[in-house]
Amino acid sequence: MGRGSMNLLRSVAVGWVLAAMGLASGCASNRNDPPQAPDELEQNIRLMLSYDGNSDGKVTREELDQGLRRQFAAVDRNGDGVLDLPEIQPENDRRFRAMGTGFSPLIDWNRDGKVDFSEFATTARSVFEELDRDANGVLEGAELRVPPMRRQQGRPRRVPAGPL
Ligand SMILES: [Ca+2]
């Protein structure tokens, strides 16, 4: 899986999140939002923690994979190892209802009309890799916390308010 598909994934995912946020929050945010909305990171972390099978506060790649395989099997109602449209649509509906703005749809990346396991796992795996900053295959500690630096410490990255 190359960079191109990662970038595509990100823009698709962000697009969904933005669309959903627009629907959900209306005029709620009138402050200057930071370049990377904390919501996205928070949702990604929450998503990863949902795969913490042994509840030790860390998420391993194995836990992620086991969780994804369980979910895939649940969505693959006819058990043929791929998800087709009648299986994909209800799952996307369910995700949207359950997650709201955190919703990440199943995507048929290679457009063959079916979602196989690697396509199913693409979003979660790329989130995992993004959060696994030391690339040791385990999400733990600070990798699973929203960094407070924007609000409390470090130098402010915002340009001072003024005429543009
Ligand atoms: Ca764990």
Ligand SMILES: [Ca+2]
């Ligand atoms: Ca199927």
Ligand SMILES: [Ca+2]
């Ligand atoms: Ca496909």
